[in-house]
Amino acid sequence: MKKLVRSAALALVAAAVATPVLAQGQVNIICSVQAEWCNLMATVFTRTTGTKVNMTAKGSGEALAQINAEKANPKTDIWFGGTGDPHLQAAEQGLTLEYKSSQLSQLHPWAQKQAADAGYRTVGVYLGPLGFGYNKEMLAKKKAPAPAGWADLLRPEYKGDIQMANPASSGTAYTMIATLVQLMGEEKAFAFMKSLHPSISTYTRSGTAPIKAAARGETMVSISFVHDVATEALAGFPVVGVYPSEGTGAEIGSMSIVKGSPNAEAAKRFYEWALTPGGQQFGLAANQFQLPSNKNVPKDSRMADPSKIKLINYDYAKYGSSAERRRLIARWEREILNQGR
16 A cells, blocks of 8 residues: 555656646745655646746745745745644734635644634644654663653663754754643643753754654654654664654644735645645655645555544644744743753
């Protein structure tokens, strides 16, 4: 089944390349997912619609900063992918266009709720639960048990051998803070993170850097979205993904049309296409295992199954707001990052 799904997605690329159509304008996209995924979407959309795609890769934080900087004279049409919190902030700040897709009824409830929470200024395109990745060879050498839950990260065997990203630059790490606050309560969550701090060897800039380090034997455990662990495992690295037993949160990767975009009609065409089953197969074709938001996309066993994960009732509206994000990150910097080891 895995091979069939990937083959079907790649067949779409081949068919599109073989049957180009006449040029019909252009669309400027900031893409906040993996580069191959971005490129596959751009290739197929251009070849099947004739619309030229100008694609720029940026992380979620950088994307939001650019869209905000351009608000008086927007140059971007679509922002695709990346954690949903910055998309909600863009909606809150009036940077994105209210638009109800004709595909909404075909989407999972969590994707529809993301749209409703934003006043239809964004929409969910994939779900990615948070968890851990660990290097099983390193654990075996150290004779350390595999982590099963958040509490396990405080085990002495892991001290100095865990990596996570910095929430000021990474949506992955901010999702962790917001998850722990909702799971434990804010005071207990910050007490936990203070206890965890001595075990963290590095706070990376990128959310994917910790699992890449674990995959290459540079750290034993990473705090990561579990789909990123699956990608490294598929590449042959000795890593295993874990969903925390106490419960966890998830990112809702999102998509938004920029308000005042220079190619609004082309942007809407891309937006509609990207929510169809055909438009949502390219993550898997690029070996990315987030759960697509369209219920009719064929599933892969390495994708998250929400029914088998203890997901918290994550309040995306509250923790996606600019004020709450700033407050929690400022407290983390003050009480965690700046404390001594």
